[in-house]
Amino acid sequence: MNILEKIKKELVYFDGAQGSVLQEMGLKPGELPELWNITNSQKIVELHKGYLDAGSNIILTNTFGANSFKFSGEDNEYSVDEIVSAAVDNVRKAIELTDRKDNDHYIALDIGPTGKLLKPMGDLDFEDAVSVFKEMVDSGVKNKVDLIVIETMNDSYETKAAVLAAKENSKLPVFVTNVYDESKSLMTGADPISMVAMLEGLRVDAVGMNCSLGPAQMVDIVKIFNEYSSLPIIVNPNAGLPHSENGKTVYDVDVEEFSDIMVEIVKSGARIIGGCCGTTPKYIEKIIEKTKDVEVKEITKKNNSLISSYTHAVEFGKRPVLIGERINPTGKKKFKEALRNYDINYILNEAVKQEELGVEALDVNVGLPEIDEVEMMVESIQEIQAIIDLPLQIDTSDYIALERAMRIYNGKPMVNSVNGKKESMDAIFPLVAKYGGLVVALTLDENGIPEDVEGRIKIVEKIYNCAKSYGIDKKDIIIDSLAMTISADTKSALATLGTLERVKKDFGGITSLGVSNISFGLPNRDFINGTFFAMALEKGLDAAIMNPNSHEMMKTYYAFNALSNYDPQCSKYIEFASNIETGNVVSIKNNIGSKLEGSSNLQEAIIKGLKEQANIISKELLKEKTPLEIIDKEIVPALDIVGDGFEKKTLFLPQLLMSAEAAKEAFENIKIHLEKEGKESQKKYKIVLATVKGDIHDIGKNIVKVLLENYGYDVIDLGRDIEPELIVKTVVEKQVPLVGLSALMTTTVPAMEETIKLLRKESPSSKVMVGGAVLTPEYAEMIKADFYGKDAMESVRYAESLL
Missing domain, CATH: 3.20.20.20 (Dihydropteroate synthase-like)
Incomplete structure (x- = not known):
């Protein structure tokens, strides 16, 4: 039966975690899980068979990060096509080995984020992103997968690039799940209704959420989707929050609690369910047992x-x-x-x-x-x-x-x-x-x-x-x-x-x-x-x-x-009437109108992200004010206002970064001014930033870098996929007091822990702050980090507190 026909009639079940299960199987810190499709294929087959035996209908290929940013160039032994081909073959082998006789399973090409921010926030061009995803889609089509699943996307723009790549280069069903946080929004700001609007417009076949949150935190989001979406709803939660026990990553929602909440999620409108980080085959087996007889909500056309x-x-x-x-x-x-x-x-x-x-x-x-x-x-x-x-x-x-x-x-x-x-x-x-x-x-x-x-x-x-x-x-x-x-x-x-x-x-x-x-x-x-x-x-x-x-x-x-x-x-x-009487402009935007009263034109330009204006105004200000005055009285207060709005969720990441870019324009003029006077701009202390070994996702790190630089810190950015030894060597040689480590994936958090252990040994006075989608304050404490930043502004606040 076609997967889309099946969904119309009954509940459909995804598989569960791959990364955390592979760690249990021996995946080393920083090791690329996609490589195991070739180098340790027996384990991948075993992984898939476990979920098939548990009753999963949709099996994701082990290709979450199998894009050309990881697998291309002279340094990579295998191409994207080789990785994808081996991954699909491993699912087929697992299907042959399973004891199930119902033939009720589907191979899904798994596409995760590139780990880069798209322009204008980052440096990845939209069409280049489409091309990167196209390469994966082409290989999936060639290897005859049954559907494409675009998952764990925390940016609406990258989501759109991946969907276009899938729709333009295949006729396969396309499912999309995004990562929502406690405020019910993506990292770059999109709420569930905006994602439903965009994805239904792009004609995907199912929409929903995965990762980051446990099932209890997803219930209300499912209800929003059910109110606005005419498409089947996907829900793949984490098994709660991760923490470390005896050197192993474990999750705080057990099988019974997880499956009980999944019953409520089905009653709230979900049609396709499974798990993400921490959900072993036992979780899938139990949710199938408890939900198989639950009456599902009808998928209805919404007229919003x-x-x-x-x-x-x-x-x-x-x-x-x-x-x-x-x-x-x-x-x-x-x-x-x-x-x-x-x-x-x-x-x-x-x-x-x-x-x-x-x-x-x-x-x-x-x-x-x-x-x-x-x-x-x-x-x-x-x-x-x-x-x-x-x-x-x-x-x-x-x-x-x-x-x-x-x-x-x-x-x-x-x-x-x-x-x-x-x-x-x-x-x-x-x-x-x-x-x-x-x-x-x-x-x-x-x-x-x-x-x-x-x-x-x-x-x-x-x-x-x-x-x-x-x-x-x-x-x-x-x-x-x-x-x-x-x-x-x-x-x-x-x-x-x-x-x-x-x-x-x-x-x-x-x-x-x-x-x-x-x-x-x-x-x-x-x-x-x-x-x-x-x-x-x-x-x-x-x-x-x-x-x-x-x-x-x-x-x-x-x-x-x-x-x-x-x-x-x-x-x-x-x-409106009050402001008309006083002659003021009615400012509805971002609840920052009152903070702009009495502010300078430079502050306004930075807050609004107007780079060209910030450039022009800062040049004029340098004729009458000292660089230090401009920094302390104009630039930093503006950044503080934007940072406060970001933390309160009245401003979102794109606006935060554009304000940082406007501030950068002003800083550049100050730098040029000082160079003409034979002076150097004064930097605060050095900070080393790095995405840990095995992780190519540097979005969070890059955002932190931009903001720290705007606040005057001397940032040493080592990049992504960085060995613990190189991080420690840099910290020791340059006597760096603060280190920022980033990791997006469950499989790379152990590399973060390993790096911290080495730092404690070689540079015990250095402070370590950590961040990333799979981290929590409790987990950060477990791996001996000094500070956990849930977003970039919290990292800046911590750096400021150490001055």
């Missing part, structure tokens, strides 16, 4: 209309959504000039201003005949997403620009626009079907814009039907009934509002309008815009593309929400 960024989703149809229209050259002389001059900083400032005014999404239109719109659109999307976490509307009539932008967009975008012309639908709908998106549909076709409601409704029907033929649900079409200026036709507003009302009543559809279009050619346009906006909201308008600088429209919006019970305790209206 969503767009998303890399942190969160915005839903249409619940209450009106504001989309900022200011990133658009139409009628804007300065904006056109900025586009001609390739002034990305101008675009970023427009984005920041609108974000501060409270819009929930941004329209991005950079179309100008005399520029390269494709390149400008791609760069604008990338740069805006680097500093702002609002979802974006990609607004272009250039199909090439649209596809390029949709491909590199981090999330599920809004797409502006399609219309009833066959050419338009045949160009736009395949892109929406491939990349996902909520597409704005204009009520015009080859015959132009109908003057009456009936004519526009016929186009709406045509668009819905055509979208359906491409597999696009009505929930992903947002109808724009076209606001045409009443200065040319005083009946046009009535046709627009009538169509809007019919879309809501007849189809249950969602609607948007470019509100300001209604008043072209008239004086005091805001009077007309504000009143028309109110009329449209009363008819059920779901989204307005509008100018958030318009007091009339913003007054209408906040008043309407208060009157319609969309604003509990009228809190947003009160905040």
Whole structure:
């Protein structure tokens, strides 16, 4: 039976841990588990057979890290294809040896993260990431696996790269699980709803979570998935938290407790269950025993209309959504000039201003005949997403620009626009079907814009039907009934509002309008815009593309929400009205508005991640202030504000890193200034950072490095997969007082412990801080570390405490 057919009918079971079980089998600290596919294949076969005998349906190949960053070049004895081929063969051998006779098992190509951050946060290009995953997918297809499982992903962007590699190079089912923390978000900020939006848009076949958390911490996340996901839900928890006993890694949730909670998880909506770190075949056997007769929830189609960024989703149809229209050259002389001059900083400032005014999404239109719109659109999307976490509307009539932008967009975008012309639908709908998106549909076709409601409704029907033929649900079409200026036709507003009302009543559809279009050619346009906006909201308008600088429209919006019970305790209206009276900007963003009061322009530039502005302002400040003043009074306070927001989860990792990059621009100017004066910039003490032996995942280490350098520390970055002896030698020779060690995988934590033991012997005065997804404060204490940092800012705080 096809795996997707099986899932529709019953519970399906994954296998459990590989890394922790392989350690029990003798995998040495720092040894690459994927190599065992070739060098110790009997043990890998034994591993898989254990889970097959326990009753697992889906067996993951031992290829979690079998990418070209580990297996390529002259130093590697085996290629990616050789590793994957051997891994698939080992699963097949295990299937032959199992006592099970049901033939109810599937071989899944296991794809884990590369261990690198993608640009702009890191140095890995998006398309390079796609290529790395493609190599694994090609080998899996060649070796005839049954499905592809993309797992343990803690970044939405890398997840998208892996999914595209799988979908573009195979016809296999694609399952995806991400790593959520206690705050129910990924390392780079994405919450469950945003991941559901993006992954359903990319048309994967099942979604869910694995690793990091135990089963109890996943129950509430499963409930969120069940509310929003139309796909089968996967849940593969850890066996709780790890700790060390007699030199071995053990987990604190036993088989009975784990399986009891998995029953609750199935009742909450999970359809595919198994285990991750610490879950041996006994765990799988027990969860099968306890859940096999549990009635599963029906997999139902959800009708939530969503767009998303890399942190969160915005839903249409619940209450009106504001989309900022200011990133658009139409009628804007300065904006056109900025586009001609390739002034990305101008675009970023427009984005920041609108974000501060409270819009929930941004329209991005950079179309100008005399520029390269494709390149400008791609760069604008990338740069805006680097500093702002609002979802974006990609607004272009250039199909090439649209596809390029949709491909590199981090999330599920809004797409502006399609219309009833066959050419338009045949160009736009395949892109929406491939990349996902909520597409704005204009009520015009080859015959132009109908003057009456009936004519526009016929186009709406045509668009819905055509979208359906491409597999696009009505929930992903947002109808724009076209606001045409009443200065040319005083009946046009009535046709627009009538169509809007019919879309809501007849189809249950969602609607948007470019509100300001209604008043072209008239004086005091805001009077007309504000009143028309109110009329449209009363008819059920779901989204307005509008100018958030318009007091009339913003007054209408906040008043309407208060009157319609969309604003509990009228809190947003009160905040808006109070700020209007005092002349202040209403800043909804990140709860840092109050901290910006009285701050310098440099502080604001750093907090907002505006690198070019930080560069310009710091140069000017050096004319009147000393470098030390700028560092102590401007840069460090700004970093502290951002760090505080990161720790409180009001800012996320991408924003933290972009602020660090802006600070780096200022620091670079200070360095140049000091060199001209024949001085050297003063560094704090030395810190050695390294990812331990056998681990190529250096995301966490690199983030810590960036922040420590911005706080003035002299960081010696040894890199990844570093032998304990080299770490200790460096520490001793350079008399380093603080060492930071990172490990992502269960299999490499013993190498961390080994490194600490050697440090204690050779450099007992040195402090050791550790971090990584598989670590806990208790485990860090067990391996004799001085400090456990759950995130990069905690590491900085610890370094500061030692000064």
